[in-house]
Amino acid sequence: MGELAAGLLGAGFAITYSTTRFLEVSHRWADKGVAVELIADALQVELSRVACVGDMPNDLPMLGRGGLAVAVANAADSVLAAADLVVPTNEEHGVATLLDAVVEQRRAARVGERERPPPPQRVVDCSDSVGVLDDSGPIRRRPTT
Numbered sequence: 554m555g556e557l558a559a560g561l562l563g564a565g566f567a568i569t570y571s572t573t574r575f576l577e578v579s580h581r582w583a584d585k586g587v588a589v590e591l592i593a594d595a596l597q598v599e600l601s602r603v604a605c606v607g608d609m610p611n612d613l614p615m616l617g618r619g620g621l622a623v624a625v626a627n628a629a630d631s632v633l634a635a636a637d638l639v640v641p642t643n644e645e646h647g648v649a650t651l652l653d654a655v656v657e658q659r660r661a662a663r664v665g666e667r668e669r670p671p672p673p674q675r676v677v678d679c680s681d682s683v684g685v686l687d688d689s690g691p692i693r694r695r696p697t698t
Contacts (some may be wrong), residue, residue, distance in 0.1 A: 577611055586614030602604050604655075606640075606648055623651060 567579050578623035585607075593600050603619035605612070606629040616635050624636035625647040633639060640647035 556651065584614040585612060586616075586618040604651070606651065620626045658696050 559665050567584055568576065585605075589603060589605060590600065593603050599620075600618060601620035604621040604623055606617045606623040606625070607613070610629055610631050612632060613635055613662050616624075616632065622635055622637045624632045624639050624679035625641065625643045626639055627642040627644070628639075630638070638651075640651045
């Protein structure tokens with residue numbers, strides 16, 4: 554269906570989907586990637602410091618713009634392939650798990666030489682992921698080839 558719409562509408566439009574039931578048509582420059590750039594610029598935040606989380610192909614432009622591309626485990630295959638890090642599914646509160654880990658890492662960095670606080674209650678198991686997320690250090694991107 555997407556190919557048919559793209560053929561009918563031409564190059565001025567972007568065709569994607571967020572579920573199998575919704576075909577999304579927008580101007581070719583109007584996507585989540587552009588939105589992330591505009592928001593980061595407005596907040597004066599470097600894109601390298603932005604984590605983008607997605608699950609469907611309409612998130613792909615956004616995932617390519619931030620410093621860390623994160624997919625939930627039940628994301629579309631194309632999104633999983635684009636991700637630096639895979640967190641638990643949205644039903645398993647994957648985004649909350651990511652945020653808990655980031656907050657814990659920042660808290661641990663502030664503590665410095667003092668005793669580290671206990672880890673968050675949620676266990677983050679990203680051993681099958683292309684990225685690494687644990688409480689022993691910062692989130693690390695997969696190496697680029």
